[in-house]
Amino acid sequence: MRILLFIFLFAIALLIFIFISPAEAAEMSDAAKIFNSNCASCHIGGGNILISEKTLKKEALQKYLENYNTNSIEAIIHQVQNGKNAMPAFKSKLSEDEIIQVAAYVFQKAEQGW
Structure with missing residues (x-):
């Protein structure tokens, strides 16, 4: 059941990003607001002010997140939920939907090159 909810929410998020212009999606989406408020x-801009090489750029995500290449969204979700090293866990601060x-x-944004 949880997997179906994840797939459904992910599909909705992808449709929003595909059919809304990128500028509007970044400016207006709830996801952008969540990112700006918490991340x-x-x-900022997909960088990392604490550990410069661990950015949110595609190459860094592929290098530093386990299972990124085989299951990218789940790897990011895991990182946001649980944190790692200097990054705090957000599972008690953000809802499951907000994390997705x-x-x-x-x-x-990583696919677009930030």
């Missing part, structure tokens, strides 16, 4: 202080939205947003 941008360390990851921000993971889809990070994935989409």
